[in-house]
Amino acid sequence: MASARWLCLLVALLSSSVAFGFPRSPSRPREKRSVVEEKAGDIEVYSTKVSCKVTSRFSHNVVTTSAVNRADAAKEVFFDVELPKTAFITNFTLTIDGVTYPGNVKEKEVAKKQYEKAVSQGKTAGLVKASGRKLEKFTVSVNVAAGSNVTFELTYEELLKRNKGKYEMYLKVKPKQLVKDFEILVDIFEPQGISMLDAEASFITNDLLESALTKSFSGKKGHVSFKPSLDQQRSCPTCGETLLNGDFIITYDVNRETPANVQIVNGYFVHFFAPQGLPVVPKNVVFVIDVSGSMSGQKIKQTKDALLKILEDIKEEDYLNFILFSHDVTTWKDTLVQATPENIQEAREFVKNIALRGYTNINDGLMIAINMLNKAREEHTVPERSTSTVIMLTDGEPNVGESRPDKIQENVLSAIQGKFPLYTLGFGRDVNYNFLESLALENDGFARRIYEDSDATLQLQGFYEEVANPLLTGVEVEYPENAILDLTRNTYQHFYDGSEIVVAGRLVDKDMNNFKADVKGHGALTDLTFTEEVDLKEMEKALQEQDYIFGSYIERLWAYLTIEQLLDKRKNAHGSEKENLTAQALELSLKYHFVTPLTSMVVTKPEDSDNQMDIADKPGEASYQPPSNPYYYVDGDPHFIIQVRGNKDAICFNIDEEPGTVLRLIQDPITGLTVNGQIIGDKGNSSNSKNRKTYLGKVGIVNAPMDFRIEVTTEKITQQNGAAQSTFSWLDTVTVTSERFSLKINREALVVSFGEGITFKVVLHQVWKKQAVHLNYLGFYVLDSDKMSTKSHGLLGQFFRPLAFKVSDFNTDNDHSKIHATMLVKKHRLAVTRGYQKDYRKDVHNGTHVSCWFIHNNGQGVIDGVHSDYIVPDLF
Ligand SMILES: *[C@@H]1O[C@H](CO)[C@@H](O)[C@H](O)[C@H]1NC(C)=O
Ligand SMILES: *[C@@H]1O[C@H](CO)[C@@H](O)[C@H](O)[C@H]1NC(C)=O
Ligand SMILES: *[C@@H]1O[C@H](CO)[C@@H](O)[C@H](O)[C@H]1NC(C)=O
Ligand SMILES: *[C@@H]1O[C@H](CO)[C@@H](O)[C@H](O)[C@H]1NC(C)=O
Numbered sequence: 001m002a003s004a005r006w007l008c009l010l011v012a013l014l015s016s017s018v019a020f021g022f023p024r025s026p027s028r029p030r031e032k033r034s035v036v037e038e039k040a041g042d043i044e045v046y047s048t049k050v051s052c053k054v055t056s057r058f059s060h061n062v063v064t065t066s067a068v069n070r071a072d073a074a075k076e077v078f079f080d081v082e083l084p085k086t087a088f089i090t091n092f093t094l095t096i097d098g099v100t101y102p103g104n105v106k107e108k109e110v111a112k113k114q115y116e117k118a119v120s121q122g123k124t125a126g127l128v129k130a131s132g133r134k135l136e137k138f139t140v141s142v143n144v145a146a147g148s149n150v151t152f153e154l155t156y157e158e159l160l161k162r163n164k165g166k167y168e169m170y171l172k173v174k175p176k177q178l179v180k181d182f183e184i185l186v187d188i189f190e191p192q193g194i195s196m197l198d199a200e201a202s203f204i205t206n207d208l209l210e211s212a213l214t215k216s217f218s219g220k221k222g223h224v225s226f227k228p229s230l231d232q233q234r235s236c237p238t239c240g241e242t243l244l245n246g247d248f249i250i251t252y253d254v255n256r257e258t259p260a261n262v263q264i265v266n267g268y269f270v271h272f273f274a275p276q277g278l279p280v281v282p283k284n285v286v287f288v289i290d291v292s293g294s295m296s297g298q299k300i301k302q303t304k305d306a307l308l309k310i311l312e313d314i315k316e317e318d319y320l321n322f323i324l325f326s327h328d329v330t331t332w333k334d335t336l337v338q339a340t341p342e343n344i345q346e347a348r349e350f351v352k353n354i355a356l357r358g359y360t361n362i363n364d365g366l367m368i369a370i371n372m373l374n375k376a377r378e379e380h381t382v383p384e385r386s387t388s389t390v391i392m393l394t395d396g397e398p399n400v401g402e403s404r405p406d407k408i409q410e411n412v413l414s415a416i417q418g419k420f421p422l423y424t425l426g427f428g429r430d431v432n433y434n435f436l437e438s439l440a441l442e443n444d445g446f447a448r449r450i451y452e453d454s455d456a457t458l459q460l461q462g463f464y465e466e467v468a469n470p471l472l473t474g475v476e477v478e479y480p481e482n483a484i485l486d487l488t489r490n491t492y493q494h495f496y497d498g499s500e501i502v503v504a505g506r507l508v509d510k511d512m513n514n515f516k517a518d519v520k521g522h523g524a525l526t527d528l529t530f531t532e533e534v535d536l537k538e539m540e541k542a543l544q545e546q547d548y549i550f551g552s553y554i555e556r557l558w559a560y561l562t563i564e565q566l567l568d569k570r571k572n573a574h575g576s577e578k579e580n581l582t583a584q585a586l587e588l589s590l591k592y593h594f595v596t597p598l599t600s601m602v603v604t605k606p607e608d609s610d611n612q613m614d615i616a617d618k619p620g621e622a623s624y625q626p627p628s629n630p631y632y633y634v635d636g637d638p639h640f641i642i643q644v645r646g647n648k649d650a651i652c653f654n655i656d657e658e659p660g661t662v663l664r665l666i667q668d669p670i671t672g673l674t675v676n677g678q679i680i681g682d683k684g685n686s687s688n689s690k691n692r693k694t695y696l697g698k699v700g701i702v703n704a705p706m707d708f709r710i711e712v713t714t715e716k717i718t719q720q721n722g723a724a725q726s727t728f729s730w731l732d733t734v735t736v737t738s739e740r741f742s743l744k745i746n747r748e749a750l751v752v753s754f755g756e757g758i759t760f761k762v763v764l765h766q767v768w769k770k771q772a773v774h775l776n777y778l779g780f781y782v783l784d785s786d787k788m789s790t791k792s793h794g795l796l797g798q799f800f801r802p803l804a805f806k807v808s809d810f811n812t813d814n815d816h817s818k819i820h821a822t823m824l825v826k827k828h829r830l831a832v833t834r835g836y837q838k839d840y841r842k843d844v845h846n847g848t849h850v851s852c853w854f855i856h857n858n859g860q861g862v863i864d865g866v867h868s869d870y871i872v873p874d875l876f
């Protein structure tokens with residue numbers, strides 16, 4: 001029976017086209033989907049418990065939710081948990097009417113096959129996907145029979161990392177309905193003793209604070225509990241809605257009487273190192289900042305604001321410089337200069353006057369910075385005891401100069417030679433983050449995402465604070481030879497104040513009596529060695545007396561850290577080395593039941609081992625995909641963007657015409673395909689056509705040999721196949737396939753294919769209804785034109801054959817805000833301007849940036865003839 005209950009499953013990295021296995025009211029916004037799907041009261045969630053146990057920074061978290069279906073029909077029950085991206089899921093079980101279905105961790109490929117099988121049988125549900133900045137979302141749904149109840153239990157583990165002087169645990173609280181039995185319980189055990197503990201939540205009112213939240217710590221133990229009664233959960237005394245919705249954050253730190261602490265249990269050890277009170281080592285820092293055109297607007301303003309704030313915090317003994325890169329590189333000073341008040345003042349002026357240019361030459365920006373730091377060292381123009389750092393910020397991908405990511409990595413690696421760290425900051429959504437991360441990891445640094453948001457300035461400052469106070473350089477953690485196995489990373493370029501170095505490993509001799517570890521590093525004034533000696537017997541006794549939490553936590557902590565580091569190393573490995581790292585990480589993930597990017601969680605029905613469902617996949621950083629080549633589309637007001645075959649660069653132009661005008665986009669005499677588009681105007685009734693925006697409002701696609709046509713408007717889609725006509729609304733989810741064509745509609749886009757090699761996409765831009773001026777409009781994309789003939793014509797179609805052009809004579813406006821150049825094309829010399837447009841093929845809401853050369857005057861000179869040649873009387 002139970003098999004009939006599994007529902008359609010989806011797994012991470014979801015394309016928006018994945019359909020759920022149940023009808024969804026189209027007017028319901030997606031976020032509103034909740035534990036109670038339809039009518040409130042049908043599904044009662046009567047208990048939600050979050051239990052977190054932290055031992056020595058290693059947290060073990062169990063989220064349990066129980067619900068009962070009070071309706072008289074089967075209902076879908078959802079279980080949503082948001083967990084930290086750095087956590088690994090370790091277990092998931094589902095209990096329906098007392099029958100438990102346990103989870104197992106399997107290799108991803110194996111799990112995927114089972115998943116595909118389960119899906120083909122129309123069963124199961126489960127997914128993890130990135131959600132917000134720090135969290136990812138785990139979702140499972142099951143169909144529960146009338147009167148039945150279900151319990152979900154999810155377990156995940158994480159090593160809490162010390163950052164700016166504290167450990168932070170994030171719990172997302174979002175029960176979506178009043179829950180009779182709601183509770184968060186956190187128990188912390190830290191052998192060094194707890195020095196501070198706090199818990200706060202964005203949604204907590206004074207009343208809740210006093211009565212529902214308790215927090216306390218003493219000695220080695222800390223405790224937080226949050227247990228709001230039903231009434232306390234109400235958003236108002238008579239409301240049926242819950243006010244619990246937001247982040248619940250627990251922060252704590254441990255005593256730092258000794259610089260290090262070693263713990264050993266069952267032959268595994270962990271060594272924490274965070275010395276206090278050392279003088280800060282002066283630093284030499286070069287900021288390498290992207291000033292390409294796509295940084296325009298908020299991004300460059302926020303970057304400048306952050307740099308100005310950072311300048312306030314730079315200490316006088318530090319040295320600094322700024323390097324700006326676009327198609328070329330500008331440096332503030334030829335060499336690093338000391339942060340004297342005069343220089344800081346000058347630097348502020350420099351930052352304020354940063355102007356944007358074009359292109360993104362990451363390679364040259366970085367190489368100049370690295371060479372400058374190397375030279376300063378060689379020529380002793382910076383203090384002997386100082387740290388060097390490169391901080392690079394970009395919002396795009398390299399596209400001029402050396403633009404091959406692997407080549408840039410090679411250049412940077414051989415220039416830095418492990419002498420200092422490189423930090424990379426990826427601003428916004430259009431960065432090749434995998435590349436930035438590889439670049440940083442390979443050079444002892446790390447990468448950070450800066451989210452395009454109102455707090456981007458704070459995010460940038462926050463990053464800088466983390467690396468602002470180096471206390472040691474060249475840190476090496478050493479253990480007696482031949483006493484230790486399977487050591488995690490034990491050398492660090494810099495130790496920053498407020499952070500912590502964690503090394504774990506295995507003892508060769510489990511029964512050894514004494515454990516000794518040395519940490520060596522160069523301080524601001526002298527070289528330092530910190531020695532830690534441990535009497536094993538005494539320690540084991542002390543820890544056992546506590547008998548506090550799960551006994552093997554150090555072993556699991558070691559496994560967590562090892563897997564994390566193997567996965568990082570794997571990002572830069574190739575060939576057999578990569579295979580070896582993958583094999584090692586996989587073996588450990590399976591052994592310790594961690595859902596990592598190499599494994600999946602699979603739930604098995606006890607009586608039927610073939611019948612499994614894939615429950616949890618860990619998404620990696622969403623992998624960046626640059627727009628594929630070539631591309632042709634028209635979108636916006638209306639912009640034609642064409643990435644020409646055989647040329648890396650794109651061209652773009654506008655067509656300014658009256659609303660109502662129909663333009664020929666494609667006409668192919670060989671395939672018999674024609675695409676036309678009609679222009680609409682915004683609601684503004686400005687008589688001055690310059691101020692009025694126009695968009696694509698209707699698209700007509702005709703396949704003459706097939707006697708097939710589609711008309712797409714912002715309201716509906718009409719398909720006519722011979723004499724048969726069907727009309728769909730944008731709210732429908734429709735797939736029509738036949739031998740000759742396929743049509744897919746999914747609320748925001750329509751994709752039509754005429755066999756392999758010809759695929760078009762129309763996207764619907766929906767503008768908020770009440771907005772005075774704008775109305776909904778369309779974008780038209782040629783996804784695949786392989787089978788279109790080179791005899792094609794039309795504003796897009798003529799570019800299906802190669803077009804040669806060359807751009808030269810770059811120059812910028814006085815305020816450097818725009819790049820102008822000369823384009824040689826079809827024997828014309830055209831004045832062109834660097835433009836930035838958006839491509840909404842993959843993401844209808846946000847789009848991705850594309851750069852192009854903008855041709856003025858309705859594309860004159862680059863299109864055949866003049867634009868009015870492309871005006872046709874009507875859509876068909
Ligand atoms: C998963 O959780 C279930 C229920 O708590 C438990 O019985 C089982 O042993 C756990 N599995 C693992 C591998 O920890
Ligand atoms: C859950 O279901 C079982 C079996 O149907 C029942 O005995 C139990 O009381 C139910 N629990 C709740 C809280 O409804
Ligand atoms: C990886 O390589 C090391 C030696 O470089 C070898 O000892 C180890 O067995 C290999 N691991 C796997 C899983 O292949
Ligand atoms: C259009 O014109 C009318 C009358 O002139 C005016 O009342 C209305 O506000 C205008 N609409 C817009 C969007 O400007």
Ligand SMILES: *[C@@H]1O[C@H](CO)[C@@H](O)[C@H](O)[C@H]1NC(C)=O
Binds near residue numbers: 452843845846
């Ligand atoms: C679009 O961007 C916003 C804000 O940056 C983000 O919250 C949202 O998830 C993005 N949408 C998609 C579909 O990625």
